[in-house]
Amino acid sequence: METLRNFGTTAPGVVVLAAFAALAALACSSQEDGTAEASSGSSSAGGPGTSGSGATGGSSATAGSSTTGGPSVTTGSSGGGGVGGSGGSTASGEAGTGAAGSGSSGSGGETQSAGCGSATAPRSGRFSIDVGGATREYILAVPDDYDASHAYRLIFAWHPRGGSADQVATGFGGGYYGLQGRADGSAIFVSPEGIDQGWENRGGRDIAFLRAMLDRLNAELCIDQSRVFSTGFSYGGMMSYAIGCAMGDVFRAIGSMSGALYSGCEDGDSPVAMWGAHGDADDIVPVENGRSARDVFLERNHCDQQTKPVSPTPCVSYEGCDAGYPVVWCEFSGGHAPQNNSGESIWNFFSQF
Numbered sequence: 001m002e003t004l005r006n007f008g009t010t011a012p013g014v015v016v017l018a019a020f021a022a023l024a025a026l027a028c029s030s031q032e033d034g035t036a037e038a039s040s041g042s043s044s045a046g047g048p049g050t051s052g053s054g055a056t057g058g059s060s061a062t063a064g065s066s067t068t069g070g071p072s073v074t075t076g077s078s079g080g081g082g083v084g085g086s087g088g089s090t091a092s093g094e095a096g097t098g099a100a101g102s103g104s105s106g107s108g109g110e111t112q113s114a115g116c117g118s119a120t121a122p123r124s125g126r127f128s129i130d131v132g133g134a135t136r137e138y139i140l141a142v143p144d145d146y147d148a149s150h151a152y153r154l155i156f157a158w159h160p161r162g163g164s165a166d167q168v169a170t171g172f173g174g175g176y177y178g179l180q181g182r183a184d185g186s187a188i189f190v191s192p193e194g195i196d197q198g199w200e201n202r203g204g205r206d207i208a209f210l211r212a213m214l215d216r217l218n219a220e221l222c223i224d225q226s227r228v229f230s231t232g233f234s235y236g237g238m239m240s241y242a243i244g245c246a247m248g249d250v251f252r253a254i255g256s257m258s259g260a261l262y263s264g265c266e267d268g269d270s271p272v273a274m275w276g277a278h279g280d281a282d283d284i285v286p287v288e289n290g291r292s293a294r295d296v297f298l299e300r301n302h303c304d305q306q307t308k309p310v311s312p313t314p315c316v317s318y319e320g321c322d323a324g325y326p327v328v329w330c331e332f333s334g335g336h337a338p339q340n341n342s343g344e345s346i347w348n349f350f351s352q353f
Helices: 015-033 165-169 176-183 202-220 235-246 287-300 342-351
Strands: 125-131 134-141 152-158 187-192 223-233 253-257 273-279 307-309 316-318 327-332
Touching (some): 152 165, 152 235, 202 235, 235 253, 273 342
Parallel strands (some): 152 187, 223 253, 253 273, 273 327
Antiparallel strands (some): 125 134, 134 187
């Protein structure tokens, strides 16, 4: 398959208006579903303008030195439940990346990571990691009753342009686009921090960041290697598409909200299950660009053009896809915002695997 890139355009002068509209829609949908995000600011080439401002969170408490090969962690919880709330200061210092090692097969078809059984698993908090000489950060959420002998789902949730890791981790509905509450302790969540508040993925730097996080997390936590997922809104949805393109051999499924191929699409042949949603009146990331991203996975998963309706309306599932690799597309009436009930829809899509 050829490398695909679809940079599209962002209409000038409409970003702020679209942002207010998205905020209103998200505020309404969050009451049901917990997927609200604030949107403001202007966009730059290659990405949509979606950023949030909100209540300032508290500083994270420093947890002390890290173990060999592990991260420097801050375990204090981020304050403020508002959209885009700042998570406070983080621990200084960098940590090297650990090797993932080989996993072992567990019960129920699980493929356990090398970190299963470790007595020194990290706690929830903000971490830093060196990626090619650059310090990158992410927020980790480990279930309160974490069991090192049980392999958990791993879900990466990427923020929109102008957003932050804290925005995703402490947003409405329990955070992580409404997935954390629905997971009920069955998943480990990661909210990475973008460079310049986005995921341009220049030179593959954000995919390299992801690979470094995976190496560390697989080495330190008990993760089911067959159930790794990615989701995000706007630029976060674009990063999820880039992950599906480049790492279908690692990720079981992706869920993209209002995304496109602005973060790139590396060559790849491995199928990946895909759920996507896009507003038909999106004037920040045109729906045509979202359809182009969808079509990559229709081809990758050998799907037919025939569809059948699935819940919720107006979502459809494509027929003829490779077994276990469905493609669901939800093209709804609206602009640049997540579809109502997207948290529930994405969780239901991920949890079938």
